[in-house]
Structure formats: C-alpha cells, structure tokens
Amino acid sequence: xxxxxxFSLCSLLLATSAQAEVNISGFASVVAGRVIDGTGVAEFxxxxxxxxxxxxxxxxxEDISFKPDTLFGIQFSADLLEGLSATAQVVSRGADDFSAxxxxxxxxxxxxxxxxxxxxxxxxxLYYYSDFFDVGYAYPWxxxxxxxxxxxxxxxxxxSALYNYLIGEWxxxxxxxxxxxxSDPNKLLSDFFFLENTREVWKDIGGIVVQLNRDWLDIRLTxxxxxxxxxxGGVQQEWNGNKQRTGKFYGLSVNIDYNNFLFLSELNxxxxxxxxxxxxxxxxxxxxxxxxxxxxYSDFNDGEGGEVHHTTSAGIRWDFHxxxxxxxxxxxxxxxxxxxxxxxxxxxxxxxGVDLVF
Amino acid sequence: xxxxxxxxxxxxxxxPLFAGVVVIVHPSNSDTIDQKAIENIYLGKTKTFPGGxxxxxxxxxxxxxxxxxxxxxxxxxxxxxxxxYWSQKVFTGKGTPPKEVTSGAEMIKLVxxxxxxxxYIDSSEANDSVxxxxxx
Numbered sequence: 028x029x030x031x032x033x034f035s036l037c038s039l040l041l042a043t044s045a046q047a048e049v050n051i052s053g054f055a056s057v058v059a060g061r062v063i064d065g066t067g068v069a070e071f072x073x074x075x076x077x078x079x080x081x082x083x084x085x086x087x088x089e090d091i092s093f094k095p096d097t098l099f100g101i102q103f104s105a106d107l108l109e110g111l112s113a114t115a116q117v118v119s120r121g122a123d124d125f126s127a128x129x130x131x132x133x134x135x136x137x138x139x140x141x142x143x144x145x146x147x148x149x150x151x152x153l154y155y156y157s158d159f160f161d162v163g164y165a166y167p168w169x170x171x172x173x174x175x176x177x178x179x180x181x182x183x184x185x186x187s188a189l190y191n192y193l194i195g196e197w198x199x200x201x202x203x204x205x206x207x208x209x210s211d212p213n214k215l216l217s218d219f220f221f222l223e224n225t226r227e228v229w230k231d232i233g234g235i236v237v238q239l240n241r242d243w244l245d246i247r248l249t250x251x252x253x254x255x256x257x258x259x260g261g262v263q264q265e266w267n268g269n270k271q272r273t274g275k276f277y278g279l280s281v282n283i284d285y286n287n288f289l290f291l292s293e294l295n296x297x298x299x300x301x302x303x304x305x306x307x308x309x310x311x312x313x314x315x316x317x318x319x320x321x322x323x324y325s326d327f328n329d330g331e332g333g334e335v336h337h338t339t340s341a342g343i344r345w346d347f348h349x350x351x352x353x354x355x356x357x358x359x360x361x362x363x364x365x366x367x368x369x370x371x372x373x374x375x376x377x378x379x380g381v382d383l384v385f
Numbered sequence: 386x387x388x389x390x391x392x393x394x395x396x397x398x399x400x401p402l403f404a405g406v407v408v409i410v411h412p413s414n415s416d417t418i419d420q421k422a423i424e425n426i427y428l429g430k431t432k433t434f435p436g437g438x439x440x441x442x443x444x445x446x447x448x449x450x451x452x453x454x455x456x457x458x459x460x461x462x463x464x465x466x467x468x469x470y471w472s473q474k475v476f477t478g479k480g481t482p483p484k485e486v487t488s489g490a491e492m493i494k495l496v497x498x499x500x501x502x503x504x505y506i507d508s509s510e511a512n513d514s515v516x517x518x519x520x521x
Contacts, residue, residue: 164469
C-alpha cells in the first residue's frame with residue numbers, strides 16, 4: 028500500500044515535470060553502535076539497553092547494530108510556479124525495519140515575501156530539532172539528545188503558516204500551526220511502554236513558534252497545546268475519570284554560534300493535566316577547522332519517584348567532505364526512575380557513523 | 386584633512402593587488418548594497434534588495450574555488466556550515482538555497498540580463514555589462 032502510494036506520487040511528480048521543475052534532494056545517516064556496559068531493568072526483564080530514539084524505539088544492546096540510527100530520506104519538490112509547490116519526503120529507517128514511509132506530503136503557497144501557507148502532513152515542530160530530526164548533517168550530535176526527544180507523536184496532518192521578517196539587524200521567523208494525529212498502533216507506547224497495542228490520538232494540536240536571530244545569536248520560543256485520547260488494547264484510557272486530557276507545551280531555546288564557539292540549549296516543559304514533565308539540554312562545541320569536539324548534557328524529569336533520566340555525551344564531528352560528516356559519540360545514561368518508572372536503566376554506549384546530504 | 390588622508394590610505398590599502406570577489410548586479414540597479422544586505426539575501430533572510438525590488442541570488446557551483454572565497458569572506462561561514470544551514474531549511478520546507486551556475490561567464494550573462502539577479506565573480510572578470518556593488 029505504502030509502496031503503491033509512493034509510486035503513484037513519484038509518477039505524479041514526474042508527470043508534472045513537463046511543466047514544473049522537480050527538485051530531488053536527500054539525506055542519509057549510516058550509524059553503528061553498541062552498549063559497552065549497562066544495567067538494563069530487572070523488573071521488566073530488560074537487558075543492557077540504550078534507547079537512542081524514543082519515538083521509533085531505536086535501541087542499542089550489547090551487540091553492534093546499524094538499525095537504531097541508520098536512515099535514508101528522499102525529498103521531491105515540484106515547483107508549480109506562481110508561488111505554489113508540492114513537496115513529499117519519504118524516509119526509510121532502520122529502527123522501523125527500513126519500511127519507506129511518508130514523513131511529509133504537503134502543498135505550499137507563498138502568499139508574499141513574508142508569509143507562506145502549507146497544508147498536508149508534516150513533522151510536528153515541537154522541539155528545536157523536531158522538524159529536522161532525521162537530518163543528522165544539520166546538527167553536531169549523532170542524534171538529538173534522547174532525553175528531550177521522547178515524544179510518541181512526531182508528525183501531524185493539518186495546516187501551518189510560516190513567516191519571515193527582517194527587522195533591522197534581527198530576523199524574526201516562525202510559524203503557527205493547527206492539526207491532529209491518530210497513531211495506531213503507536214510504536215513507542217505499544218512496543219516499549221505498555222507492551223500492548225496502543226492507539227494514541229492527539230486532537231486540536233495548535234502551536235506557535237517564534238524564532239529571533241541576529242548574527243551569532245538564535246532564540247526560539249514555542250507554545251503548543253493538544254487534547255490526548257488513548258486506547259490500550261482497544262480500551263479507552265481514563266485519567267482521573269476523564270477520557271481526555273490536555274497537554275500544554277512550552278519551549279525556550281538559546282543558541283550561540285560565535286566564531287568557532289558553539290553553545291546550544293533547550294528548556295522545555297510539558298504540563299499534562301497539571302503534572303509537569305521537564306526537559307533540558309546544553310551542548311558546547313568548539314570548531315577547529317573541519318573538526319568539532321563537543322560535550323552535551325540532557326535531562327528528563329517528571330518529578331520525584333517518576334520518570335527521571337539524564338545523559339552525558341561527548342563526541343567529535345568531522346566535516347571530511349563538502350556534503351558529509353563523520354561523527355563518533357559516547358553516551359552515558361543514568362536512569363533514576365522510581366519504582367516501575369525506569370525506562371531502560373543505566374548504560375554507557377558508543378556510536379559512530381556518517382551523515383550526508385545530497 | 387585627517388579624514389581625507391584616511392580615505393586616501395584606505396583606498397591604497399583596499400587597492401586590489403590580487404584578485405578578489407566582486408558582487409555584481411544589473412547596471413540599472415541603483416541600490417546601495419552593503420555586506421549585511423548581501424548576507425541577508427544569500428542566506429534567504431530577505432527576498433528583496435534594500436530598495437524593495439525582488440532579489441534573486443545566484444551562487445557559483447561548489448566546484449569553483451571562488452565559491453569558498455565568497456562563503457568565507459562575504460558570508461563569514463565555511464562551506465560546510467552553510468550546507469548544514471541550508472539542509473535544515475530545505476528539509477523543513479522553510480527555504481531553498483540559491484540556484485547555482487558553473488562559471489563567471491554564465492554569472493555575468495544572467496546578471497546582465499535580469500535586474501533582479503545578484504551574483505559574484507572574480508574581480509578580473511568584471512566588465513561593463515554588469516555593475517560592481519561591493520568588493521571583498
């Protein structure tokens with residue numbers, strides 16, 4: 028079914044190429060890694076594990092594996108002139124057994140030099156790196172710090188309006204969006220947390236992103252709200268007697284890229300019906316020509332005795348080719364979750380690989 | 386008097402003893418285009434010249450050595466930093482990098498035929514069909 032859809036879309040794009048210009052671009056990451064040492068979680072019968080990609084359950088164990096972080100993506104973009112364009116992105120991930128899925132399929136219309144409206148399926152622009160999570164070439168690490176990027180929903184179908192203004196020395200850009208997502212079965216919740224077929228519904232997803240940029244400084248503010256419904260094994264869940272609950276997300280990101288010095292940070296809070304899930308990350312890097320060593324710390328905390336884990340990472344990015352980067356990274360995860368709230372236990376892991384764009 | 390002396394000295398200092406990059410536009414373009422404006426146009430932060438007319442930047446192919454000179458001298462970033470910047474834009478639907486041509490001759494042809502195009506060439510290649518707005 029997916030392949031049929033893919034073929035028809037490709038042929039549609041190719042068929043339009045008589046009138047429209049079709050751009051094909053892509054990205055790929057080939058990464059291998061393994062857990063060097065880890066505790067696992069005895070109460071879940073889980074051996075030493077490093078959960079590198081939460082949404083897709085990309086997890087390393089003590090054997091070398093390419094699956095958790097390896098992926099290939101191709102983007103087709105047809106410029107239909109007069110400001111109209113159609114874009115589709117197909118991503119095949121090792122964590123998903125390399126099945127090719129549409130991450131994006133949307134129409135885009137440029138209203139004027141400041142505003143563009145888009146409709147269709149896109150990545151949810153929740154965290155700073157959410158909407159280019161798959162494009163490893165665009166950030167320093169092997170993958171955005173897993174403690175922060177834990178959300179089970181990462182796509183949505185809906186509409187968004189993107190804006191871009193130049194105000195003196197500052198650029199102000201961002202977007203407002205509205206949509207929904209029905210993930211059935213949801214991989215993270217079904218395969219990792221509840222071990223039973225789980226349908227996760229996010230309705231009335233509404234959000235705003237404001238990004239301010241000046242020379243070496245980049246500040247991003249975001250707020251998002253959604254209504255959650257969940258069905259485990261076909262049975263609708265209730266929270267304090269309610270079939271729905273509301274999530275409110277707040278995020279602040281401050282990034283500095285000054286000469287050869289790189290500072291990246293994110294501070295996020297999800298208020299889920301009054302309980303707070305807090306995450307943050309800090310990364311420092313220093314560019315020495317084409318090589319950049321970096322250190323990173325990321326943290327997840329939803330309260331004492333709840334889900335609590337943090338990761339300390341160190342790595343090197345080497346831009347050995349104009350379109351490709353080699354990376355090697357060490358991750359030390361501490362899982363301080365309360366009884367029944369551990370995720371994958373403590374672990375120390377090594378991963379290395381190549382990210383490229385074309 | 387001091388100012389004059391300074392300007393003369395500056396002229397002497399900036400006298401191109403070696404070939405540099407010159408940023409070029411159509412001769413009919415009368416905008417004042419400084420380094421910041423060039424940077425904003427080439428990074429997709431604005432789609433217009435300072436005067437308000439649509440601006441379409443054109444790049445040299447990355448195989449041409451002058452491209453790296455332009456990236457580092459004018460935009461202040463390495464070619465791989467810019468590649469990373471654009472890959473983030475392209476794959477999130479927020480922008481597309483400037484179109485590319487493979488030679489200075491092609492660049493001159495494009496710029497001299499369209500008042501909206503801005504480009505750059507080696508300073509030794511400049512001729513009357515285009516207007517030099519900045520030199521680096």
